[in-house]
Amino acid sequence: MGAVFALVTVLAFVIVVYVGVGVAGLKSLFGIVVPYAAFLVFLIGMVYRMIDWAKVPVPFRIVTTCGQQKSLRWIKRSRLESPYTNFEVVLRMLLEVFAFRSLFRNLKAELKGPNLVYGSYKWLWLGAIAFHYAFFTILLRHLRFFTYPVPESIQIIDQIDSFFHIGLPHLYMTDVVILAALTFLFLRRLADPRLRYISLASDYLPLFMIYGLVISGVLMRHFFKVDVTQVKEFTMGLVHFKPKAPDVGVIFYIHLFFISALMAYFPFSKLVHMVGVFFSPTRNLANNSRAVRHEPAPWWKKPKFKTYCEWQEEFKEQLIESGQPIDEDCYKKK
Amino acid sequence: MAKLPKPDELIKSIDWTPPEKDWMDDVPPEIKPGRFCYPAKKNILEEIGFPNPRDWSPLDDDWKLPPNFREIIIEGMKDRLSKYRSFKVFMDICVRCGACADKCHYFLGSGDPKNMPVLRAELIRSIYKGELTWQGKLFGKLAGARKLTEDIIKEWFYYYYQCSECRRCSVFCPYGIDTCEVTMMGRELLHLVGCNINWILEPVRNCFKIGNHIGIPPHTIKEILEYLCWDIEEVTGLKLEVPINKKGAEILFVTPSGDYFAEPGIYTMMGYILLFHYLDLDWTMSTYASEGGNFGLFTSHEAMAKINAKIYHEAERLKVKFIIGGECGHMWRVKHQYMDTATGPAPKNLETPKSPITGTVFEHAKSTKMIHVCEFTADLIAHGKLELDPSRNDNYVVTFHDSCNPSRGMGFFEEPRYILKHVCNNFYDMPENTIREKTFCCGSGSGLNTDEFMEMRMRGGLPRANAVQYVRDKHNVNMLACICAIDRAALPTLMNYWVPDVQVCGVHELLANALVLPHEKTGERPRTLNMRQEPLKPEEEENA
Ligand code: HEM
Ligand code: SF4
Ligand code: SF4
Numbered sequence: 001m002g003a004v005f006a007l008v009t010v011l012a013f014v015i016v017v018y019v020g021v022g023v024a025g026l027k028s029l030f031g032i033v034v035p036y037a038a039f040l041v042f043l044i045g046m047v048y049r050m051i052d053w054a055k056v057p058v059p060f061r062i063v064t065t066c067g068q069q070k071s072l073r074w075i076k077r078s079r080l081e082s083p084y085t086n087f088e089v090v091l092r093m094l095l096e097v098f099a100f101r102s103l104f105r106n107l108k109a110e111l112k113g114p115n116l117v118y119g120s121y122k123w124l125w126l127g128a129i130a131f132h133y134a135f136f137t138i139l140l141r142h143l144r145f146f147t148y149p150v151p152e153s154i155q156i157i158d159q160i161d162s163f164f165h166i167g168l169p170h171l172y173m174t175d176v177v178i179l180a181a182l183t184f185l186f187l188r189r190l191a192d193p194r195l196r197y198i199s200l201a202s203d204y205l206p207l208f209m210i211y212g213l214v215i216s217g218v219l220m221r222h223f224f225k226v227d228v229t230q231v232k233e234f235t236m237g238l239v240h241f242k243p244k245a246p247d248v249g250v251i252f253y254i255h256l257f258f259i260s261a262l263m264a265y266f267p268f269s270k271l272v273h274m275v276g277v278f279f280s281p282t283r284n285l286a287n288n289s290r291a292v293r294h295e296p297a298p299w300w301k302k303p304k305f306k307t308y309c310e311w312q313e314e315f316k317e318q319l320i321e322s323g324q325p326i327d328e329d330c331y332k333k334k
Numbered sequence: 335m336a337k338l339p340k341p342d343e344l345i346k347s348i349d350w351t352p353p354e355k356d357w358m359d360d361v362p363p364e365i366k367p368g369r370f371c372y373p374a375k376k377n378i379l380e381e382i383g384f385p386n387p388r389d390w391s392p393l394d395d396d397w398k399l400p401p402n403f404r405e406i407i408i409e410g411m412k413d414r415l416s417k418y419r420s421f422k423v424f425m426d427i428c429v430r431c432g433a434c435a436d437k438c439h440y441f442l443g444s445g446d447p448k449n450m451p452v453l454r455a456e457l458i459r460s461i462y463k464g465e466l467t468w469q470g471k472l473f474g475k476l477a478g479a480r481k482l483t484e485d486i487i488k489e490w491f492y493y494y495y496q497c498s499e500c501r502r503c504s505v506f507c508p509y510g511i512d513t514c515e516v517t518m519m520g521r522e523l524l525h526l527v528g529c530n531i532n533w534i535l536e537p538v539r540n541c542f543k544i545g546n547h548i549g550i551p552p553h554t555i556k557e558i559l560e561y562l563c564w565d566i567e568e569v570t571g572l573k574l575e576v577p578i579n580k581k582g583a584e585i586l587f588v589t590p591s592g593d594y595f596a597e598p599g600i601y602t603m604m605g606y607i608l609l610f611h612y613l614d615l616d617w618t619m620s621t622y623a624s625e626g627g628n629f630g631l632f633t634s635h636e637a638m639a640k641i642n643a644k645i646y647h648e649a650e651r652l653k654v655k656f657i658i659g660g661e662c663g664h665m666w667r668v669k670h671q672y673m674d675t676a677t678g679p680a681p682k683n684l685e686t687p688k689s690p691i692t693g694t695v696f697e698h699a700k701s702t703k704m705i706h707v708c709e710f711t712a713d714l715i716a717h718g719k720l721e722l723d724p725s726r727n728d729n730y731v732v733t734f735h736d737s738c739n740p741s742r743g744m745g746f747f748e749e750p751r752y753i754l755k756h757v758c759n760n761f762y763d764m765p766e767n768t769i770r771e772k773t774f775c776c777g778s779g780s781g782l783n784t785d786e787f788m789e790m791r792m793r794g795g796l797p798r799a800n801a802v803q804y805v806r807d808k809h810n811v812n813m814l815a816c817i818c819a820i821d822r823a824a825l826p827t828l829m830n831y832w833v834p835d836v837q838v839c840g841v842h843e844l845l846a847n848a849l850v851l852p853h854e855k856t857g858e859r860p861r862t863l864n865m866r867q868e869p870l871k872p873e874e875e876e877n878a
Contacts, residue, residue: 056419064504066771069745082745103508109436116800118767195432197352201476276427281420282510290699303640322553
């Protein structure tokens, strides 16, 4: 089963680092080579994917309209659900990207006796929003390791995130949220027979990698504490291309390996949805194809068809018999 | 033909729980009668020059594919991946979140897991991964990748002709993945190896060669229109004539041929004729461009363009100023989203549509020069140019079926409702989650409205019928209005099966009923019959 494979893979990651760093002492490999390589793969991979999509033409304006079109002046149109101008398209995209607009529409169909009913079902939206925003905030917080002096905005995020002052160091709310959201997203795949049916190993793997990433991070912060000064020296070294592998516990290397693995995996997996959504022609085009002429794709050829004159020749007798006009122009041109 | 289960048996047979067996290994599918359409006949494929014409049946073991079908399909796939960004991006970004799974009417009605849009797309995606990406080649099933085999072609044929290209799934997908696009690509690929259905390709042949889906030759079209005019005379006393191939007319009117030859579409056609006469419009129909609909859309982008191109060609020859299109769903997807790019630019003699009656300029159609008849009519009503007596439709309690294509491919919601609210007194919408952009397909869209597909049509139509039943029970709805010729052909069968006391009509049929003609106002000849030649009010039946 996919989930088992994903779990085994992630455990194997842990073992590899444990053996590699803890036993064989390959600190430079896991601390410097792997992260740099992963980052390169991520960058080049993502740029490659984007170019790969961008170079394919969009031959037709296949907007999925989810609201009233612009037509008669007195009919109220929906600017966000059926954008007519490019500005409105941008607004629609912003809603999709920042509020998961389409996911928010989600319904759950149920068959009650002979009747179908469709209830609102926002759990997936909530889980996805919680997960993505927590992940995003955690990434932002991490900038404190990569900047000197740390910008105030990052410090503020940090303070808000640890607002409740639970434990020492303070527990981050986003850590709790992301673990809860990941658990929901995972259990959902297992519990719902239909989702279990469609889920692949490659659907469980990113979830587990992020689990590994978050859990190793939490463990490092609260249980197997590492020397933060050394870590910061190391991360600043990475930024300035003068890296020196830190002399800290294996747990840090495990954490670092998870983020490296995730970065390297990103461009080749479904995680590319992050940029792919911007390329989706059903969402990123304006619904104005009757008002504005859009150039066809370079490969598009005007169709060949039976012209009127050819058709008239073929049906001439019937046309005359039934008293339909014969177009004399067809003969003039010859 | 397969036996159709009774409605209650059909409902009981629906089970949304997927089987134990992994979907990737569950091929070939068990091809069930009532759930597939007959293949395109050999001579039809020959006539339109499509590959691999032969006699075969989906129930055969050997589908007589070309020996190099694998290369053909894989090359075809590469070609399309480099031409359609939609296809490429949709192959890459699905996260299998499942939001689309229970949005497809064919899944809801059949419970067949491969009718979940996500899996329908995965049928091709898995081959894309397995044949064209290194991740798939390396990790195989773990990455959701499969190799292309003959069994997979069978699976594709079965499931890409169980999708009506309705795009409901696309509304709910967080990335707007449109399984309709995937189905279109699937069907294009299947054409390459000669797996396609007659119900689509015969109309396409007819359109290429004769001018319309049904293959009505020009003199017969004229006769049919004359019959319809006689029927109008029965109802109104007016002697009308439909202008045909008239050069220099202001407006070219195109509408699906389905509406001139079968009930209840003909009543809508009569509605247009009566309305245009009422307005004294300078219009013409064409017996050459005699098809508004476009089964090419269900075939390939090329076939779609080839059929559509005749309309501009004819508009140029007749030197009209603009084009009005009748009520039709998939036709309007073509006219709105494809027409300009695929067959434009519009000929020079066309002008931005301007209503000769109200002076309204239809700016939103300034490039294609083509407007929807409901836009035209709603504008007339808003300007008070039509005298209407909605009580003439008091026999009817009306609801409105949003056809998939105008809804999700155009955003066409208010125009028809505006007309309906002015031409009848009793109008009730179906529940919110079953209309507008969330509307359910009639179950027979995209060229699947054939008799041998009946079980799947009734299954796929269940969500729509169920919502109609809801308003029937709640408000005594007995008339389902729609703006689509396929609907008018398919919904009566669907209603007859699930909600037998509900009839189907076009919006302009109801308009024609309500339209008060000048001589009716003077009392010269009051209207007693509706377009169906039924008494307007039940009590008149008794008086007579
Ligand atoms: C338009 C914006 C986005 C939308 C609508 C979106 C939506 C989703 C959805 C629905 C899931 C699936 C949850 C599941 O069922 O497993 C998901 C997973 C995920 N997304 Fe996004 N996402 C977006 C942008 C991003 C961005 C910017 C990132 C950058 C880090 C990202 C990273 C992930 C990750 C790591 C997962 C979890 C792994 C998984 O479940 O496969 N997403 N996203
Ligand atoms: S809703 Fe979109 S992303 Fe989710 S499973 Fe369906 S197609 Fe894939
Ligand atoms: S386009 Fe319509 S019929 Fe096809 S998969 Fe999507 S919801 Fe189902």
